[in-house]
Amino acid sequence: MNIRRATIADIERCASLEGSYTTEYVWQMEEAVHADSITVVFRRMRIPRRIEVAYPCGIGDLKKDLLRNECFLVAEEPGMVFGYLDMTVRRWQAQGWIEHLIVQPSYRRQGIATNLLEAARQWARSNGLVSIVAAVQTKNDPAISLLTKLGYTFAGFIDHYFSNGDIGVLYSREI
Numbered sequence: 001m002n003i004r005r006a007t008i009a010d011i012e013r014c015a016s017l018e019g020s021y022t023t024e025y026v027w028q029m030e031e032a033v034h035a036d037s038i039t040v041v042f043r044r045m046r047i048p049r050r051i052e053v054a055y056p057c058g059i060g061d062l063k064k065d066l067l068r069n070e071c072f073l074v075a076e077e078p079g080m081v082f083g084y085l086d087m088t089v090r091r092w093q094a095q096g097w098i099e100h101l102i103v104q105p106s107y108r109r110q111g112i113a114t115n116l117l118e119a120a121r122q123w124a125r126s127n128g129l130v131s132i133v134a135a136v137q138t139k140n141d142p143a144i145s146l147l148t149k150l151g152y153t154f155a156g157f158i159d160h161y162f163s164n165g166d167i168g169v170l171y172s173r174e175i
Helices: 008-016 062-067 112-126 141-149
Strands: 002-005 021-033 038-053 071-077 080-090 095-103 131-137 153-158 168-174
Touching: 002 112, 008 062, 008 071, 008 080, 021 141, 038 153, 062 080, 062 095, 071 112, 080 112, 095 112, 112 131, 112 141, 131 141, 141 168
Parallel strands: 095 131
Antiparallel strands: 002 071, 021 038, 071 080, 080 095, 131 168, 153 168
């Protein structure tokens, strides 16, 4: 497996990768508002049956993302792309925000996402960033598990972050 910067020739292959995932857990949010406090709790809950969740982000702007000339990486074997990571840069915060992290389902659980995240961290360090942020759905237990395993910590949430109305749970890692 090779991790490298994406080229324009990779865009069609990246767009064809399947971003949906299956899960048996969701992170349920509870919010309690009082006069002098707000308490937010996320609880990992097992659901009655395994569900398939559609990828919540549009991928129509991948070419535009690539042309930003920031961090767009692909995982490949010669002639075949089977994963990618697209990270935008917020210079005023010295942060990288992961916009897309997709690995083709038949290649998952083989360390590809880990390698893409590590390559993105190295790219961020060499470009003067201080942290990386990823927003994931509360249903995306596989991604939450991976991010916490890799040292990312809970950094908050944004209600209605995704186009389908789902909460974006933020995870951050200092570089």
